[in-house]
Amino acid sequence: MSKKLNIGLFGFGIVGQGLYDITVSRNLNLEFKKIAIKDATKERTLPSHLFTTDKWEILNDPEINTIIELINDANAAYEIVTYALKNGKNVVSANKKMIALHLEELVQIQKENGTSLLYEGAVCGSIPIIRNLEEYYDNELLYAVSGIFNGSSNYILSKVFNENQSYNDALKKAQDLGFAETDPTLDVGGYDAKYKVVIAASHAYGIFANPDDILNIGIQNLQNSDLKYAREKGQKLKLVPVAKKQNDKEVSIYVLPKLVKKEDFLFNVENEYNGVSVQAAFADQQFFFGKGAGGHPTGAAVFSDISALRYDYRYEYKKALIEEKINFNNNEVIEVYLRYNDEDLINKLHFIDIEERFSSKDYHYVVGSIKLEDIFKAKNLILEDGAFIADTGNYIAS
Numbered sequence: 302m303s304k305k306l307n308i309g310l311f312g313f314g315i316v317g318q319g320l321y322d323i324t325v326s327r328n329l330n331l332e333f334k335k336i337a338i339k340d341a342t343k344e345r346t347l348p349s350h351l352f353t354t355d356k357w358e359i360l361n362d363p364e365i366n367t368i369i370e371l372i373n374d375a376n377a378a379y380e381i382v383t384y385a386l387k388n389g390k391n392v393v394s395a396n397k398k399m400i401a402l403h404l405e406e407l408v409q410i411q412k413e414n415g416t417s418l419l420y421e422g423a424v425c426g427s428i429p430i431i432r433n434l435e436e437y438y439d440n441e442l443l444y445a446v447s448g449i450f451n452g453s454s455n456y457i458l459s460k461v462f463n464e465n466q467s468y469n470d471a472l473k474k475a476q477d478l479g480f481a482e483t484d485p486t487l488d489v490g491g492y493d494a495k496y497k498v499v500i501a502a503s504h505a506y507g508i509f510a511n512p513d514d515i516l517n518i519g520i521q522n523l524q525n526s527d528l529k530y531a532r533e534k535g536q537k538l539k540l541v542p543v544a545k546k547q548n549d550k551e552v553s554i555y556v557l558p559k560l561v562k563k564e565d566f567l568f569n570v571e572n573e574y575n576g577v578s579v580q581a582a583f584a585d586q587q588f589f590f591g592k593g594a595g596g597h598p599t600g601a602a603v604f605s606d607i608s609a610l611r612y613d614y615r616y617e618y619k620k621a622l623i624e625e626k627i628n629f630n631n632n633e634v635i636e637v638y639l640r641y642n643d644e645d646l647i648n649k650l651h652f653i654d655i656e657e658r659f660s661s662k663d664y665h666y667v668v669g670s671i672k673l674e675d676i677f678k679a680k681n682l683i684l685e686d687g688a689f690i691a692d693t694g695n696y697i698a699s
């Protein structure tokens with residue numbers, strides 16, 4: 302018989318409500334004791350006695366043994382999650398920002414307190430990638446984990462590319478559908494994808510990389526000329542996080558738009574769907590596909606974690622325990638397409654090589670190879686110029 306879970310839920314927005322809908326349709330040995338929200342005046346779909354704005358009513362209730370954290374505030378989430386884990390309560394969270402920023406500490410807290418933090422819903426919504434990295438690939442040598450990790454930016458790219466919708470209209474729809482973060486800069490700027498790939502990399506390679514050290518440039522400067530460039534090449538633009546082994550000891554992690562070729566699995570991943578490609582030494586390439594955002598898909602991943610907690614499941618971070626440490630750096634050289642406005646930007650970027658250059662009255666671009674570190678250092682210059690940069694995906698011989 303599984304353990305009874307008495308749940309304290311934090312957040313009753315898109316994901317909280319989605320999780321609740323799923324839970325009532327199943328007959329598990331669990332009960333929602335209390336739900337913490339922020340705004341006591343909002344109308345709710347459940348009786349008011351279930352709700353509280355006082356987090357201590359949940360955190361200090363000895364009957365509540367499980368905390369489900371689904372709020373849209375990473376700082377408050379950190380306080381809630383660490384307090385719960387330190388005080389004997391297991392936690393499920395979907396807060397990728399909070400998890401990526403504090404992962405090493407969260408692992409330590411679990412170890413010291415014998416508690417468990419699960420977060421499948423934090424990475425690629427409904428796709429069970431964390432559990433697979435943790436369990437299925439635990440002894441497999443992984444070369445790369447990459448894909449489409451953000452539903453909102455993929456939704457926008459699909460709408461502007463396939464249906465000629467405007468960027469702003471598509472973003473507004475992604476927000477209305479509940480896919481976007483409260484601050485959508487996190488989605489379109491590639492931060493959300495970066496937090497997710499940092500979490501995935503900890504399970505794939507055993508490294509706890511600091512998100513602040515990782516390059517992320519998103520689709521915020523996308524223009525019609527960039528879409529036209531991709532179309533003319535028979536390619537699509539996607540926002541792609543990458544965590545890739547350079548050799549036995551080094552991994553590069555970055556998030557950039559990518560020119561995706563027809564034969565790539567990501568080519569057909571549209572709207573809020575995500576796709577995760579795992580390149581393994583022996584299993585070779587495997588591809589996971591599913592909804593990356595939305596209340597029910599994400600709620601389903603949270604529900605699966607809750608179900609796993611009934612049997613005291615915990616992540617073991619096996620790859621972090623192995624002796625040969627792997628380090629993250631930005632030394633990799635990649636080939637990029639860069640559409641820019643000010644010629645001076647090109648001089649400041651330290652391209653290793655420029656293979657193609659085009660300039661007309663109002664459209665200038667180069668295709669060339671450049672070190673990730675140099676893009677990282679010039680990120681603000683690139684964004685302020687209004688430039689758009691994309692990984693061409695072409696192999697650079699070293």
Ligand SMILES: NC(=O)C1=CN([C@@H]2O[C@H](COP(=O)(O)OP(=O)(O)OC[C@H]3O[C@@H](n4cnc5c(N)ncnc54)[C@H](OP(=O)(O)O)[C@@H]3O)[C@@H](O)[C@H]2O)C=CC1
Pocket residue numbers: 311312313314315316317337338339340341343356371372373374377395396397422423426479480481482483593594595596599
């Ligand atoms: N939406 C999605 O598709 C996905 C979201 N996520 C993550 O899930 C989390 C929730 O997202 P989502 O449901 O979309 O967000 P919403 O904005 O829809 O809901 C947020 C909820 O959190 C509550 N809240 C905010 N601050 C506090 C606080 N300090 N204490 C208690 N409750 C609080 C809000 O209360 P009130 O109702 O009173 O405003 C609201 O109910 C985020 O971390 C997000 O990144 C992960 C995967 C997918």
Ligand SMILES: N[C@@H](CC=O)C(=O)O
Pocket residue numbers: 423425426450451452453454480481482488493593594595
């Ligand atoms: N804002 C996120 C929600 C899920 O993680 C996204 O668009 O993917």
